[in-house]
Amino acid sequence: MVLAATQSKADTTVNIKNPDSIDEIKNVIPPKVLKSKPLHEKVFKDSNSYMTEFLKDEHIQSIYNIFGVALFYIITYSISHDYFTHGRIYFGWLTIEAGFKGLPYAIACWFIMHLSAFLVYFGVSLWLKVNALSKKVIYKSCINTFFLAFYITTICASFALCALCCLHYNLRMGSALFILMESTRLVMKMHAFVRSTIGQTANPAPTVNSTIQLPGLQHYIYFLFAPVLIYRTSYPRTTTPIRWTFVWARSMEILAAVYYFIYFYERFIRPYYREFGVTTPHWSAVIECFYGMLMPSTLCLLLFVYMLLYSIQNLFAELLHFGDRRFFTNWWNVTNYRDYFIKWNCLVQDWLYEYIYKDCYSYLSSNRYVCSFLVVTISALVHELLIGLALQLFLPINYICFGILSYIIMFLPLRGRFGNVIVWLLIIFGVALQMSFYSMEAFAKMNCPKKLNDNLLDKLVPCIWTCIQNHRNSDK
Template sequence: MASHEERNGIKTTNNKPENGRKKKILPTKTFKDRESLLTVLVENPHIKVVKHMFIASLIGLFVNTVAHDYFKNGKLKVGLGVISRGFDKLHLVVPAWGLLNICSILCYFCFNLWANVRIQMSPKVKYRQVWDLLWLFSVPIYYIIHFRAVSVFVGYFSLPIASATVLCLEQTRLLMKTHAFIRSNIEKVTSFKSHSDKDLKVASLSHYIYFLFAPTIVYSDTYPRRKTIRWNLIGQWFMEVIGVIFYYAFLLERFVIPGHKDVGLKPYSMSELFLMMCDHGTVGLLFLLLGFYVVLHTVQNLIGELMLFADREFYRDWWTSTNYSDYFRTWNIVVSDWLYTYVYKDCYELVVPGNKAFAKVLVFLLSAIVHEWILTYIFGFFLPALFLVFLFTGSCLTFLKTPDHSIVNILIWYCLALGSGWLVSLYSMEYFVRVNVPVENSTVRDFIVPRLFTLVSLEVDTT
């Protein structure tokens, strides 16, 4: 019977003794030819009905939006107003995205420069250590400059939410890929013997560029490939992306914007704000499910199909989870594999050998920081709600052992709906407070202190 690691595409590495002790080595990621789970499940007509239900609800929202546009406003927008405002200034994002890719390709040449010069130096020469330290310090500096440049660009041009989302997500993805390439190839260089008959083998430029665009952020010297592109699926997935964008627009126009657009213009009691947060549980859950479907299933499969990338395991059956540890491991395999390979595994093997608890907390801390950075520059303000959720669920609930029971799965779904609804409400209310009550000559304090709790009159409801 296959082990857990083998079932999930993980190859086990044997522990080797080191100075009389066994070195703690964790399994490594391997790639194989496989379809995404939903692609397989939808072949079952009973499961396919669930997809039809979402399409039917999209049609219902479309009809509802058309009716409201015509009878209340006297004109038809059909969600196009929200979409056009969200993706405004996309013409600025495209060249910026191209520049980010050029920087990532330049990292390949810099790595080869370091490697080729290093192997020419004698191990006894002190200059080699200086050469290594020079490039070692340049890597985190590059990461910091990368993050800072994008944040300045987003703020300077005041990119709207959707356009800023595209740029920030792409910038993070490319940085993760750059780090994966460097981390995966650095040991080849450091272990290479200068006077060996063998040549140093580092990835070719074409393979590196393929890796930059492939739907994975874990580097490998080889990936399983397919022979043909299924163009019928390309068309289907493209239409699904368009459909999800309109789905988001309808939800915003019908449920989120009307309830939050006046926040900051009139006083609200604490109970009114709390009720608004509780009213968006269903909308928050739909946001979560739509985000999962479009990013981790539709877009990833679309790119994978175009690039003939055979391993389509971008997620597993997270919806059946009965504990948060399984949920986080199976929700987003693309990111969780990167965190496991380059953060958890390195921390467990090199930083604090054998300490899984410390490695897990470090993973969630890094993930929380990056997620909060993305949201901060998407919305243009600092509201660490998601950061606190990540730390709480990651540092506390993932260590909690729960029974494998359907009741626990129901509770997890309820928590997902409640938490997602609260996050949608908090970020939406803070956004409209800043739109409705602008501040001239805003300071750093104004940027990081939520105005929702300083400008909104939180009158105690005594009725």
């Protein structure tokens, strides 16, 4: 249950004297923050998901039913193919078993990650109590330095633990993505909690008077599992009972999306690229495979967005009575790339705006191009890191497409129907390009492993290049 605005007596408070004049506020807040244009604040309110509203329309329901019928025929095809080809029905189990290898280790790491999240809460609670008892500025500075070091160490150790778990236990893509995405989510939540709770009041000699209230542990636990990344002391809550038919429908959609991904891998990715590196790569075959991946990769993108931002988020929102369910807006109608980044994932976009863009705007530069570049760069680096650890390879295609090219395209003056067509052309091309290159690199890593030397450069050279060089040498 989310605590109300009035906190219990057990809550920790730190009282600071009320300001006597506006000059005292100016002494604390940087001058460029006062002069700059105020940035908008995220306001949470009761609202249904876009897809929930769309599914009330009979035309959208028909499209939804078509995907259900397509899944039925995919399942029956898989059953027939397995029976007549292998003599038994696998039902995608071999891919699931291989893709989620090492899942118990990932689950154990998940529990350790949540323990570190609790350490952050108790660390903030201790900071508030010690800070309230400290009177001298030098003591406050030492305390702030110590807790900042503790916080940074906890964040870095949490993510490093997940990375080492992926590499040491050789987790496959399903298990690796689970723990890496969960670790990223928890790190973002921990930073949101610390930044919102004590980030504005860590000045050792504050003159602005405010009262810091630390909500109870129950509210913090709710925040960790609620489908939200921005920390607030209260959120809109639904008062109606849990709709178990809604929960069941969302759960079935998650399973259906997973089976769709298995089907796409078994019927498109593996047949196209499993021989890459065994024979001499030819540009004609690479281009043919790329065009063969255009539609499957687009469907994978749509299903992934639907599963992650509708099915999973609404499932937890329903179970936790979370009211604000606008996890995405009408990103498919955008006419430029900037609106696409803003609308397609409101959860992550709101976090980046609240804790990266605003801080950059307030304390580094009020130039929106600089702030946008920092946001896009951090997001692209994290995406590249997750993909690289999940596949255990180094091929920065995602960073090139997302962190460099997308930032340039973001400021193109696109508008209207033409802009929407261009955006979709770029989205489909980028997704297919990334899926093709990562598939080639993953199978090249298996088919022609590198003979590594001691220098770092050899380890960073893509296996695709190694395969091409090996076949060139053998042809000579």
